[in-house]
Amino acid sequence: MANYRIDFSKEILGVPFTVGTVDIQRARGPDRALRAAELRFARQHGVGDWRERADRAVIADDGAIRP
Numbered sequence: 001m002a003n004y005r006i007d008f009s010k011e012i013l014g015v016p017f018t019v020g021t022v023d024i025q026r027a028r029g030p031d032r033a034l035r036a037a038e039l040r041f042a043r044q045h046g047v048g049d050w051r052e053r054a055d056r057a058v059i060a061d062d063g064a065i066r067p
Contacts, residue, residue, distance in 0.1 A: 002026075005024075005059070006022050009056045034059060037057065038057055
C-alpha cells in the first residue's frame with residue numbers, strides 16, 4: 001500500500017490556488033486515496049461536500065509521499 005498527497009484548489013480567473021492538502025496513509029490505490037481525501041477534506045472544513053470549498057482535487061505531482 002502506498003501513501004498519497006492530494007491537493008485541493010479553488011480556481012479564480014482560471015488560475016488554481018491551493019486551499020488545502022490532505023495526506024492519506026496506506027491507500028490501496030490512487031482512486032481510493034482520492035476518495036478518502038475528499039471525505040477528510042469535507043469533514044475538516046465542516047461541509048457536506050468538498051466542492052463547497054474547492055474546485056479541483058488532484059493527486060500531487062509525484063503521486064506518492066516519501067518518508
